Amino acid sequence: MATVLPAEPRISDIRDDYLALTRRKRMYGGLLLLAFIVTFVAGFQIAEERNAGGFAEGISRIFDFPHDLISEAWRNAANMPGHATAAFPALIETVNIAMVSTILGCLLGTALALAGTRGLAYWPRLIPVARRTSDVFRAVPEIVIALVLIFIMGGGPVPAVIAIAIHTAGAQGKLFSEVNENVDLKPLDGLASVGATWWQRTWLGVFPQVLPNYLSYSLLRLEVNIRASAILGFVGAGGIGYELRNAMTFGQGKFDQAAAIFLMLFATIVIVDQISSWMRNSLTQGRAA
Amino acid sequence: MAMLDHADLREATIKGFARKRAIALAVPAVLLVYLGYIFVAFDVPGLAQRANMDNAVILLSDAVSHKIHVTQDNRSFETNVSVEGSRRAIYSDVQIPDWVAISDERVVVDLTNGHTVTYEGPVITYDLPGYGPIRVTVGEALALELPQAGPVPDFINASDSRVAVATPEGRLTVTRSRADTFRYFFGWELFFFDLNSQYSGMGTGAVMASVLGGERLYPDLPNWQSVVRDVWYNSVWRHGDVVWAIGETALMAFLGTFGAAAIALPLAFLAAQNFTPAQSIRFAVRRVFDFVRGVDALIFTIILSRAFGPGPMTGALAILITDTGGFGKLFSEALENTDQKQVEGVQSTGANALQRYRFGVIPQVMPVLLSQVLYFLESNTRSATIIGAIVGGGIGLMLTQAIQTTQDWEKVTYYMILIVLLVIAMDALSGWLRRKLIKGE
Structure with missing residues (x-):
């Protein structure tokens, strides 16, 4: 009985097939890139058309404002320490807004994450509710909540804290629940076998596993929230952003004050970033395990 | 590493536990102290006074409802009816809702539950069942006449230049330049078509029917295009x-x-x-x-x-x-x-x-x-x-x-x-x- 073997593929056939495949792939890739570039350029043209000033004339003026700012600050350099001292309480307020909202947001986020993780939730039926809640919290930009709360409560730090905390809770709720998914369930089973309640299992079985990750994410969030709190101040929620806007709207004559605030804000952001990254490093490398 | 003997190990473990317990207590304590400081620094107790709960109520009720204003100019005594008091949403004579009766000598606004507001030139009357007619006469100053003696009730806010009567049924505000009454209605009014549109006031079914084969409402465009155009250029919701x-x-x-x-x-x-x-x-x-x-x-x-x-x-x-x-x-x-x-x-x-x-x-x-x-x-x-x-x-x-x-x-x-x-x-x-x-x- 003779079996018909398929013809041995020749090397040249393989090479041709491979080259054809590569060409096709490369063509698709090229087309995709082309489509992307066309979209990007068209989008940029629309954006430029709807902008008050064009790109070409703006780019030549881009250093005018920093130049005005720096030259005035330079002339009045003697005033700078005074301005910095005057704005210091506002800076403290901005940092406090960021810290409090990070703490509250992360606590709420922890609750949302625990309630939204399969296997850890106290009421498993409410898992979808907890997840959708953190989705919605995450989707609402801080400014929306802040502006509405300013209307009700008047200006000040509390609307900013609530606004940032809600967004933080949503964002951390998602990140924390991803951490929770990787929890080893064996310690939980062990604790359950000796009759531990849900609280005891969570406190002694879950938290020791997830806390380093939680802390690391929370520190990253603090870096984000410092910036958010400065921006919210600019739209009326107090702190250094508010001082900056006042100095800016006054315009020429208060540029030295604006420059002092710029410098302080920059320094604060860099310092917080540095501290946070140092703490995160020591968390991941760990002291004695 | 040298072998630890049993007692050392035990001691180290106990020390470790003690340290962990101290941290577990110290961290929440530090957090509490910090939050306490913030509570004072951000003046949270003072917030209760500063917060304006009326604003919150206005916000919540306005978010899901709209107001229709009946406004009289107190110099020319002309009246118009508009959505949210907007100049872009004034009802034409045929569109005026039936709870507003406009005749040559008076305007009667029915606010339901027997509450009515009447504009008779400079004399403006809010008829409040169970209290009586509240009359404001517009002159050099505003003259307020109350039906009952005694202090001014707290739903009336009156000064020489402005009188406001606020009830759950509606709200009347009189100044020397104008008298304004509004009533709340549920929903977002004029969301699809503004009052200038031919489709204004039509129900969904009627709009569908005219798109699918009704008479042309605008001579220049087929109906489906004019529907899109009127929604797109809606002057209220833009x-x-x-x-x-x-x-x-x-x-x-x-x-x-x-x-x-x-x-x-x-x-x-x-x-x-x-x-x-x-x-x-x-x-x-x-x-x-x-x-x-x-x-x-x-x-x-x-x-x-x-x-x-x-x-x-x-x-x-x-x-x-x-x-x-x-x-x-x-x-x-x-x-x-x-x-x-x-x-x-x-x-x-x-x-x-x-x-x-x-x-x-x-x-x-x-x-x-x-x-x-x-x-x-x-x-x-x-x-x-x-x-x-x-x-x-x-x-x-x-x-x-x-x-x-x-x-x-x-x-x-x-x-x-x-x-x-x-x-x-x-x-x-x-x-x-x-x-x-x-x-x-």
Whole structure:
């Protein structure tokens, strides 16, 4: 009985097939890139058309404002320490807004994450509710909540804290629940076998596993929230952003004050970033395990 | 390591437990002390007085309802009926609702439950069942006549220049220049068609019927086109402008994110240890990234809006510059983690530097970079609403304007819903692209 073997593929056939495949792939890739570039350029043209000033004339003026700012600050350099001292309480307020909202947001986020993780939730039926809640919290930009709360409560730090905390809770709720998914369930089973309640299992079985990750994410969030709190101040929620806007709207004559605030804000952001990254490093490398 | 003997081990464990317990108690204590300090520093107890709960009630009720105003000019004694008191939404004579009766000598407004307001030239009367007619006569000063002796009840707020009567049925405000009565109705009025449209007041069924085969309502356009046109140019809700604003916000996020990625990618090679051996260049590029990241988006936004004026391009550039720093750092870290073997393999075939990067490096890092870019796209959509409010472009600007009027809370609600939907849509889009492009599903 003779079996018909398929013809041995020749090397040249393989090479041709491979080259054809590569060409096709490369063509698709090229087309995709082309489509992307066309979209990007068209989008940029629309954006430029709807902008008050064009790109070409703006780019030549881009250093005018920093130049005005720096030259005035330079002339009045003697005033700078005074301005910095005057704005210091506002800076403290901005940092406090960021810290409090990070703490509250992360606590709420922890609750949302625990309630939204399969296997850890106290009421498993409410898992979808907890997840959708953190989705919605995450989707609402801080400014929306802040502006509405300013209307009700008047200006000040509390609307900013609530606004940032809600967004933080949503964002951390998602990140924390991803951490929770990787929890080893064996310690939980062990604790359950000796009759531990849900609280005891969570406190002694879950938290020791997830806390380093939680802390690391929370520190990253603090870096984000410092910036958010400065921006919210600019739209009326107090702190250094508010001082900056006042100095800016006054315009020429208060540029030295604006420059002092710029410098302080920059320094604060860099310092917080540095501290946070140092703490995160020591968390991941760990002291004695 | 030397063997620990049993007693040492035991002692160390007990010490360890004690230390952990101390930390477990100290951390919440420090947090509590800090929060207590904040409680005082932010004057939370004083908030109760400063908070204006009336505003909260106005906000909540306005968000889901609209007011129809009946306004009399107290100099010409002309009356008009309008939605939210807007000049763009005044009812024509045939459209006036039946609870307002306008005749030559008087205007009678029926506020339900027996409450009526009557304008008879300068004499304005609010007839309140169980209390009696409250009469205001407009002259040099406003003269208020109450039906019952005694102190002015607290639902009336009166001075020489302004009298306001507020009841659950409606609200009357009289000043020397005008008298204004409004009544609340549920829902968002004129959402699809404004009062100038031929379709105004038609139900959904009637509009569908006229689109599918009714008589032409406008001689110049077929009905389906005029429906679209009237909705798009709705003068109250401005759907056309809103769609443009949403588009601008999404555009800012798109241009900013991908522009930043395109600029950061070549720079990241200069900051990565395995591609740029010269330490001075690496150091310089990294400090540039750090500086750009440290100078916040807020500062860039201010500087750029001075140069480029308000608009979406300014916002896009602000996002672009800020994210260049972030992407530069992330990309250079990804590049440092690449496997050198693949590059050497490509090099062995005689590839030049550009080809080595294109075929040896890019395929390795592309999935990581793309997924980071797509994460940023979603978060930048949120930033774009805030930056838009500062630079003056997009839905962020419309939202802040609507909030600043402190009147249009139904529009504020509408914009908030749109923003949240936009962010969720961008989130879904970036998730879909991630699955499609990276996992190749």
